[in-house]
Amino acid sequence: MMHALLAPFAYSFMQRALVAALIVGALCSMMGTYVVLRKLAFIGDGLAHASFAGIVIAYLRNIDYQLGAAVVAVLTALGIGFVHRKGKVSLDTSIGVLFTAAFALGIFLMSRQTRYTLDLQSFLFGDILSVTRGDLVFIVVVGAAVFIAAMLAYRDMLFASFDPVVAEAAGLPVKWLDYGLLVALALTIVVALQSVGIVLVAALLVTPAAAAYQLSKRFTPMLLLSAGFGIVSTVGGLYASYFLGSSSGATIVLVATLLFFVAVALKRLRPA
Amino acid sequence: MSCEVELHKVRVCYDAFCALDGIDLCVQPGEALGIVGPNGSGKSTLLKTIAGLLQPERGSLCVFGTAPRKLPRGTIAYVPQVEAVDWAFPATVSDVVAMGRFAHLPWWQRFGATDRALVEEALEAVGMASMAGRHIAELSGGQQQRAFIARALAQQPRLLLLDEPTTGVDAVTEEAMRVVVRAVVARGTPVLMTTHDLERVDEWFDRLMVLDRRTLALGTPAEVAASGAYAAIREHTHTHGHLRVDHDPHEGHEAHPEVRL
Incomplete structure (x- = not known):
């Protein structure tokens, strides 16, 4: 029994996929708590689509696609924050304007190519089994950087997420925390891009945290529970996809969704 | 002057x-x-x-x-008229009051015994000590207001x-607030x-x-x-x-x- 369960990890591509799944699951779902509590669900989708322009540019310039995706996603995140603050438009409008612009730029650049060999499908839907050693280095380094930054800013980010006006009056750098969060989310999305793809990455930012939100009365337990749900989703999804022969990204998201509905049911069953 | x-x-x-x-x-x-x-x-x-x-x-x-x-x-500690916070935020009364200490804590410093004592003291001052473990959504309007004043007190602002x-x-809450305000000004x-x-x-x-x-x-x-x-x-x-x-x-x-x- 045990042997059969461990069998998939005899393959090195499965070992790399497992490491990627653990990091992506934990990071996305922890950053996802801020996404859910600040009602930013739209941003995950937005930044993921925007990163597509970076992938196309990187492809045309023959540079690393993750680097291209990261640069464009971070610039889009900063642009979203800037337009929101300076243009006095709501954050979701700002996201709506800028991410579609970046996505359109990606399609524009790609459509001018007479022939392209870019494997669009793997970017749109993700393929965790194709994570190379180089990809894994990027995932570990960028993932660790975002995690450390989030830990250092933990208390300030919590205060600013709950009550930005009072936090600002108390002298917290609320504006920079907002920009910092957008950049951290952009990098988180790029880290997760290969595992779950552009179309589905938003689910990993929202669903595990939304499930944890159902069952938590305090912030830190929500954060830890969300990380747990995230890891169960990515590792469970990877595992299930191996045996079912299904798309890893889609399977991961479906596991997360299943956990969400279990959490909703548990909340309803539990006496208040 | x-x-x-x-x-x-x-x-x-x-x-x-x-x-x-x-x-x-x-x-x-x-x-x-x-x-x-x-x-x-x-x-x-x-x-x-x-x-x-x-x-x-x-x-x-x-x-x-x-x-x-x-x-x-x-x-500066500021308590707005209507707290425009999300009352479904996962936080208890003592979690909210603890935020008052965050302004004084650099990232390398732990939330220590002194901070916890100040949170308790602030909750006592507004008569909310027994509510410390309650979720913020379970409070009445007056209790919410007192929790936010406690957060401001825990901050020890100038x-x-x-x-x-x-x-x-x-009327009881109002009188409690008056006593708190007079105690704060008495400290200068x-x-x-x-x-x-x-x-x-x-x-x-x-x-x-x-x-x-x-x-x-x-x-x-x-x-x-x-x-x-x-x-x-x-x-x-x-x-x-x-x-x-x-x-x-x-x-x-x-x-x-x-x-x-």
């Missing part, structure tokens, strides 16, 4: 509309200043400006000798700004507080400011009462001594000329 908070000819505008103009003010150490005036008179705007949340368009503003945004973290903390709270921390309630202003405040987009009167409660500016506004109110705007806010300035004391 040194001023902890000093405003000189301050004008604050929202785009084309100026909510405050020509405001002069000097708040002394350990002074409780009450700010009264009709709705839309700029009371909240004044507090937000002093808190550094709004920039004056004209004039100068100094808090402890510098611009509010340049003060060290934790200097300046406390309270925007209508007594609106919609019962100035308190600026807006209020609708004109009852017992002399028990709350050392000085009163009557505001209607500019200063109508400024002095001790007795001086302001005698000046007539305060009464002029009160005549507009027909309900339980609460100030109401039932006149065009752009008219009527001649009716109660500015009295400086």
Whole structure:
């Protein structure tokens, strides 16, 4: 029994996929708590689509696609924050304007190519089994950087997420925390891009945290529970996809969704 | 004479509309200043400006000798009139009060025993110690208000700004808040507080400011009462001594000329 369960990890591509799944699951779902509590669900989708322009540019310039995706996603995140603050438009409008612009730029650049060999499908839907050693280095380094930054800013980010006006009056750098969060989310999305793809990455930012939100009365337990749900989703999804022969990204998201509905049911069953 | 908070000819505008103009003010150490005036008179705007949340368009503003945004973290505690927070946020009462300590804690420092003691002390001060473990959504309006005042107390600010903390709270809560305010000023921390309630202003405040987009009167409660500016506004109110705007806010300035004391 045990042997059969461990069998998939005899393959090195499965070992790399497992490491990627653990990091992506934990990071996305922890950053996802801020996404859910600040009602930013739209941003995950937005930044993921925007990163597509970076992938196309990187492809045309023959540079690393993750680097291209990261640069464009971070610039889009900063642009979203800037337009929101300076243009006095709501954050979701700002996201709506800028991410579609970046996505359109990606399609524009790609459509001018007479022939392209870019494997669009793997970017749109993700393929965790194709994570190379180089990809894994990027995932570990960028993932660790975002995690450390989030830990250092933990208390300030919590205060600013709950009550930005009072936090600002108390002298917290609320504006920079907002920009910092957008950049951290952009990098988180790029880290997760290969595992779950552009179309589905938003689910990993929202669903595990939304499930944890159902069952938590305090912030830190929500954060830890969300990380747990995230890891169960990515590792469970990877595992299930191996045996079912299904798309890893889609399977991961479906596991997360299943956990969400279990959490909703548990909340309803539990006496208040 | 040194001023902890000093405003000189301050004008604050929202785009084309100026909510405050020509405001002069000097708040002394350990002074409780009450700010009264009709709705839309700029009371909240004044507090937000002093808190550094709004920039004056004209004039100068100094808090402890510098611009509010340049003060060290934790200097100012501000309690807004209506907390625009998400009440479903995963936080208990003590979690919210603990945030008051965050301004003083650099990232490398743990939330320690001193911080926990200050949180407990603040909860005791507002009579919320028994509610510490409750989720914030399970509180009444008055309890929510007290929790936010406790957060401000836990911050141990050098300046406390309270925007209508007594609106919609019962008499017991109101008296508890008055005791808290007097205890804070007794330690030398100035308190600026807006209020609708004109009852017992002399028990709350050392000085009163009557505001209607500019200063109508400024002095001790007795001086302001005698000046007539305060009464002029009160005549507009027909309900339980609460100030109401039932006149065009752009008219009527001649009716109660500015009295400086």
